[in-house]
Amino acid sequence: MSGAALPARQDETPAVRLVSVEKTFGDYTALKDINLEVRRGEKVIICGPSGSGKSTLIRCINRLEKHDAGQIIVDGVEMNDDTRNLATIRSEVGMVFQHFNLFPHMSVLDNLALAPMRVRGLSRAEAEKTALALLERVRIPEQARKYPAQLSGGQQQRVAIARALCMKPHVLLFDEPTSALDPEMISEVLDVMEELARDGMTMICVTHEMGFARKVADTMVFMDQSRIVEMAPTEAFFDGAQSPRTQLFLDQILSH
Amino acid sequence: MPPRLKPLLPLLALLFLAGCSDSSYTWGWHVVSPFDSRGMNNLQFLMNGVYSTISVALVSITLSVMLGLIFALPALSSNRWLAIISRIYVELFRSVPMLVMILWVYYGVPLLTGLQLSVFFAGVIALALCDSAFEAEIFRAGLQSIDAGQREAADALGLNYVDKLRFIILPQAVRRVLPPLGNQFVYMLKASSLLSVIGYSELTRRANELVVVEYRPLEIYSLLMLEYLVLILLASWGVRALERRFARSDRGTARI
Numbered sequence: 001m002s003g004a005a006l007p008a009r010q011d012e013t014p015a016v017r018l019v020s021v022e023k024t025f026g027d028y029t030a031l032k033d034i035n036l037e038v039r040r041g042e043k044v045i046i047c048g049p050s051g052s053g054k055s056t057l058i059r060c061i062n063r064l065e066k067h068d069a070g071q072i073i074v075d076g077v078e079m080n081d082d083t084r085n086l087a088t089i090r091s092e093v094g095m096v097f098q099h100f101n102l103f104p105h106m107s108v109l110d111n112l113a114l115a116p117m118r119v120r121g122l123s124r125a126e127a128e129k130t131a132l133a134l135l136e137r138v139r140i141p142e143q144a145r146k147y148p149a150q151l152s153g154g155q156q157q158r159v160a161i162a163r164a165l166c167m168k169p170h171v172l173l174f175d176e177p178t179s180a181l182d183p184e185m186i187s188e189v190l191d192v193m194e195e196l197a198r199d200g201m202t203m204i205c206v207t208h209e210m211g212f213a214r215k216v217a218d219t220m221v222f223m224d225q226s227r228i229v230e231m232a233p234t235e236a237f238f239d240g241a242q243s244p245r246t247q248l249f250l251d252q253i254l255s256h
Numbered sequence: 257m258p259p260r261l262k263p264l265l266p267l268l269a270l271l272f273l274a275g276c277s278d279s280s281y282t283w284g285w286h287v288v289s290p291f292d293s294r295g296m297n298n299l300q301f302l303m304n305g306v307y308s309t310i311s312v313a314l315v316s317i318t319l320s321v322m323l324g325l326i327f328a329l330p331a332l333s334s335n336r337w338l339a340i341i342s343r344i345y346v347e348l349f350r351s352v353p354m355l356v357m358i359l360w361v362y363y364g365v366p367l368l369t370g371l372q373l374s375v376f377f378a379g380v381i382a383l384a385l386c387d388s389a390f391e392a393e394i395f396r397a398g399l400q401s402i403d404a405g406q407r408e409a410a411d412a413l414g415l416n417y418v419d420k421l422r423f424i425i426l427p428q429a430v431r432r433v434l435p436p437l438g439n440q441f442v443y444m445l446k447a448s449s450l451l452s453v454i455g456y457s458e459l460t461r462r463a464n465e466l467v468v469v470e471y472r473p474l475e476i477y478s479l480l481m482l483e484y485l486v487l488i489l490l491a492s493w494g495v496r497a498l499e500r501r502f503a504r505s506d507r508g509t510a511r512i
Contacts, residue, residue: 119419
């Protein structure tokens with residue numbers, strides 16, 4: 001991989017491994033020859049212009065999109081048409097969406113408790129205890145009885161993060177988690193994500209927040225036209241991106 | 257005349273026209289008058305049909321909603337064959353006139369199967385089959401109206417198909433289709449009058465029988481219309497009350 005400086009852990013199985021992954025939508029090629037390896041605890045941030053395939057890439061990791069060729073291996077389990085694998089992978093991989101996708105007809109607490117109860121088989125009491133602890137962690141314990149529509153965008157996204165954490169996933173995927181937020185709410189979400197990163201969560205995040213990326217990422221990935229154009233340790237990436245295409249993109253989004 | 261009474265104008269006009277028309281018809285309301293002992297008997301005979309009308313409509317709509325849901329779900333499946341089966345069902349039963357279906361089930365099915373169906377049972381099957389095609393389309397519309405993000409969030413959490421439907425999709429979809437479902441119930445109450453042709457003793461059948469005895473079709477059928485009007489006003493009131501209840505607790509009815 002990119003030769004980041006973290007010491008190798010005892011368990012060398014990568015959290016996520018993509019080998020020559022391809023994805024097409026009809027005639028359009030969304031992913032071309034994607035190779036990516038994410039160690040446990042590693043933070044990978046993916047950036048790139050819109051339409052470059054970055055969302056498709058992370059949506060393939062929990063099979064919201066089905067890849068057409070190549071291998072995707074999560075925690076040593078290969079994803080294929082075997083539905084048992086799919087259930088295992090999905091319960092180990094949490095996802096945070098651009099538009100939150102909270103369940104509007106359920107209270108915040110039920111949003112969090114549903115999957116642990118139905119998928120993990122926890123009792124309501126256990127599930128709610130975890131849920132409340134996680135709401136504490138994303139700093140909105142007082143909103144537990146409210147409904148999503150009663151919360152601000154920033155609060156909703158923090159609920160969504162807590163909901164993903166309730167399943168105690170090994171990997172968290174973020175698909176542009178702050179793109180739908182008003183500017184003043186972005187930092188409250190990024191703060192929570194930073195804290196998660198510090199606690200050692202494995203994270204794969206699509207975002208344009210380069211300040212955040214500099215702070216938390218171990219590895220930066222730049223995608224363009226359905227391919228990974230550049231993959232480098234964060235410092236090297238920002239200090240001297242090798243590809244002119246990457247440099248141009250960085251200049252454009254860092255210029256203001 | 258106060259504006260509130262304006263809607264009654266056509267009715268008054270009709271009565272007026274009836275009164276001054278020069279046809280030699282003399283009204284004979286005594287046949288259904290509560291102040292006449294024979295009229296009172298007739299009235300009771302007519303009105304006792306209401307239980308049959310209501311029970312056949314309730315049983316049919318329940319069955320029809322279940323069938324409709326069962327055939328709406330595969331319409332949304334990514335499996336083409338399931339979608340085609342659902343399509344065929346809808347097209348087939350949507351194009352059979354209810355009256356034809358009633359005759360076919362009551363007179364035809366016993367020849368085919370050797371089972372002698374009661375009028376009630378035959379009626380319920382015919383009405384439910386015909387109506388279920390429409391229910392399926394209503395449910396399909398409701399299910400399709402749910403944002404794709406809701407399914408994705410449920411999938412990402414690892415919920416299985418049944419849980420996803422039961423806790424996420426259906427509770428939201430049912431609220432949206434309540435008005436057209438109410439509509440179908442009203443329609444079913446009216447359609448039950450067709451069962452008079454196979455001798456099911458509901459409101460219309462009783463009116464027909466009384467007309468043969470009393471030779472007063474105008475009075476008796478007018479009263480029959482009034483019976484349906486009252487029945488359906490009550491039903492729509494009930495449906496609206498249900499809608500209001502759902503709207504009030506739009507958030508908060510969901511229990512895991």
